[in-house]
Amino acid sequence: MDWKKDGFVTPAKNQGGCASCVPFSISAAIESHNLKNGNNASSDLAEQQLLDCTPDGSGVYRCKGNNYEPMLKYLVDNNQISETDYPYEEQKKECRAFGKRTVSKVTGFTRLTPGEEHLQRAMATHGPVMVGIHAGWDFFGYYGGILTSSNCNGKNNPMNHAVLVIGYGSENGEDFWLLKNSYGERWGEDGFFKLKRNAGNMCKVADYTFTVNVA
Numbered sequence: 001m002d003w004k005k006d007g008f009v010t011p012a013k014n015q016g017g018c019a020s021c022v023p024f025s026i027s028a029a030i031e032s033h034n035l036k037n038g039n040n041a042s043s044d045l046a047e048q049q050l051l052d053c054t055p056d057g058s059g060v061y062r063c064k065g066n067n068y069e070p071m072l073k074y075l076v077d078n079n080q081i082s083e084t085d086y087p088y089e090e091q092k093k094e095c096r097a098f099g100k101r102t103v104s105k106v107t108g109f110t111r112l113t114p115g116e117e118h119l120q121r122a123m124a125t126h127g128p129v130m131v132g133i134h135a136g137w138d139f140f141g142y143y144g145g146i147l148t149s150s151n152c153n154g155k156n157n158p159m160n161h162a163v164l165v166i167g168y169g170s171e172n173g174e175d176f177w178l179l180k181n182s183y184g185e186r187w188g189e190d191g192f193f194k195l196k197r198n199a200g201n202m203c204k205v206a207d208y209t210f211t212v213n214v215a
Contacts (some may be wrong), residue, residue: 002167002178003128004192006200008035009166010043014184016090018063020113023132024182025130025162026071026212030080032128032166033214042104046086050074053095059174062092068109068130068162068210075106076084105215117205118199119177120168128166131179132159132208133195141204146176146194152203159204168197178204 003009010031015024027045054060054074060067079102086100089133112129113120122129133139133154139161151157167178175197185191196202 001124002169003032004166004178004180009128009180010030010035011185012180012185012189013047013088013182015047015182016088017093018051018090019065020047020051020063020090021162021182022066022068022071023047023063025164026050026068026075026080027080027129028164028180028182029210030075030106030213032164033212034104037126037214039214041165042080042082044083045104046081046088048088048093049081049086049095049097051092053078053097059149063148065160066162068132068208069111072106072109072210072212073144076108078102080104080106106212107215108213110211110213112206112211114207114209116201116206119209120164122209123165123168124213125131126211128164128180129167130210131163131205132210133161133163133203134159135161135179135203142193144172144189146174147202148196148199149203151199159206165205165209166192175199179205 050071060070081100134157136151164180176194177197
C-alpha cells in the first residue's frame, strides 16, 4: 500500500526553524484526502493559518510543539486557506484568515485505537494517517533505508514529532511503514522515510494516530 504511487501525496515541505510539525502533518493529510476526492485546487494548504489562528488553550504552543486535537477542531469550524494566499513564515503571528478565500473543508476527525494493526487497517481503508513518533538522534541522521531506532521506545522517550503515514510494505523480508516528514525534500528519501513495522511499535508510531475526513 503506497498512496504516493497512486498520486495522492504532495511533495514534502520544510517546517524550518519553527517546531510546527503538527500543522505540517495535518495539512499533508488533508492535501492527500482532497486529492483522493478529486479536489486538486486544495493540494497546497496553509500551515501558517493553523499556527496563527488556532485558539489558545491546552496543547497549543505554536513554535514550541503542538497537539493534533486543537488544530483539527479549529479546522472543523473554519475552512483552510491555500499556501499561496497565506504563506508560511516560520513563526507565530496574528491571525489573518478573515476575508481570505478558503479552499478546503474538514468535516471531522477520529483518534484511532493504539496499535499497529489499527493503523494498518486505517491506512488501507481510509488513506494517509497522522501520527506522533519519538524522533531520536538516529532519526535526524537518516539518509535512506528502513530506520530501526535503538533509542525511541523507552519510557523516557516521549512523542516529540508529528509525521504522516502514507503507506506500508516489505523490503528484503523486513516490514516497514512509509512516512512523509516536514524537513524538506533534501532530507531522507526526497523528504520521506521508512520505519520498521511490526517491531514492537517502533518509535511509538501507532500510539497517537488520527484520520481526517474532508468534504
